[in-house]
Amino acid sequence: MRQQLEELEQQNSNGEQLLNDSLAESIVLYFDRHGDANEQMRARYILGCAYYDLNELPRALVTYYEAANCADTTQADCNYKLLSLIHGQCASIYHTQVQPRSELIELRLSEYYAWKDKDTLQAIKRYSQQSGAYDFLKMPDSVIYIKERAAQQFREIGRNDRAARTLGGSTITSLLKKGEIPKALKYSRIYEQESGLFDDAKNIAKGFEIYYYIKGECYLAIHQPDSAEHCFRKELRDGQDIRNQIAGCKGLQEVYEQKRNSDSIAKYATLAYELNDSAYSLSEMENIQKFQASYNYNYHRFHAKQKESEAKIAWLTAVIVILISGILFWYFFRRYRLFKGAALDYRLKNATITRRLRSMAKSNPPQYPTINDWKQLRSLVEYEIPSFRDVMNPDASPLTEMEYDICLLSRVHILPNEIAKLKQCVPSYVSNIRKNLLKKVFGIEGNADQFDDEIDKIR
Secondary structure: OHHHHHHHHHHHHOOOOOOOHHHHHHHHHHHHHHOOHHHHHHHHHHHHHHHHHOOOHHHHHHHHHHHHHHOOOOOOOOOHHHHHHHHHHHHHHHHHOOOHHHHHHHHHHHHHHHHHOOOHHHHHHHHHHHHHHHHHOOOHHHHHHHHHHHHHHHHHOOOHHHHHHHOOOHHHHHHHHOOOHHHHHHHHHHHHHHOOOEOOOOOEOOOOOHHHHHHHHHHHHOOOHHHHHHHHHHHHHHOOOHHHHHHHHHHHHHHHHHHOOHHHHHHHHHHHHHHHHHHHHHHHHHHHHHHHHHHHHHHHHHHHHHHHHHHHHHHHHHHHHHHHHHHHHHHHHHHHHOHHHHHHHHHHHHOHHHHHHHHHHHOOOOOOOOHHHHHHHHHHHHHHOOOHHHHHOOOOOOOOHHHHHHHHHHHOOOOHHHHHHHOOOOHHHHHHHHHHHHHHHHOOOOOHHHHHHHHHOOO
């Protein structure tokens, strides 16, 4: 099974499509029983890649998250390189689905784990890619800041070509939008001289033709319409995809607006309109395909789990009601009997980070904590209860990151269903972890509710 996993990994590295999801699924089942955390993560990542190649993006995204949850970041041999790659793949899916805020979260995680892996080049690349989400959110200041900082980081490791490429594209267009024309022209020269994308005749490499449009916009900004027209016509000639054709027509329309040539304005405005209409139809077709894939996945998933869900609903509802009732009773009783203990609970429950996490759990569409949010939560609990980490991390069996996060969330009175949303898993999974933690930390056999009772006693 290891050999089969390695063969699939090699195919994936070579850019070959993985279309045998049945084989990948069997590998996941094997390593779930016999593998360590890294092997389980590798197997699930390959399965996610197979779903991705089969265009089952919702299923791929869920599988990538499952792969990331397999990682044991408390272990010295944790595969941070793969963990970074997984979050990068999630970011690419969110990018295709035009969800820039979710894309940002995944890119930040990918960058964080690249730094943990000491892969400086990959970390800077992930940081630079965050500018794309800000560009979609129409935040040019953020785009410029990230691109300039990333370019400086590339220079520090001797990658001047990467630095030059980083200063091209959206950096130049964002500067033009802000009216910073001299800096835009400066970055354009750096891009042309140091990126390594241009031949001796100043022709850009295939696939990067959109730069001719950006260059033309620079010429228009300094009122050189003839030079701009040359760039836009080059865009139409060399860039054959619809994106380049639209850009070229739009650019020529702007040129003739400066020249006040009404016939040519009408001609290229009409061409741009027709091309945009075609692009919109193509986009709608892709959206329908994405919706169909999502529907098919959710439909089969629903029928596969319908019976299991029906059995759990009543149990889960009862647990939640009992849990909420128990927390309320415990809170008011302790507040009456022990003012000092109640004051501690009040601070934990009403801290800024706690309210922020609770708000995220209730948000629609869902929002998820950043790495900084988790750091603030740990700082809060460990400052208020200095012995908390020692109590919750027995020497014989230290906690995983997921287990410790659930302990922190439980101690600040985040509800189980809210914890599930924040950790992006199902409530039953959270309940099982809490039940296991009761035995692992306190040496008590019991249910998830008893774990909450025990953790609340830590002062």
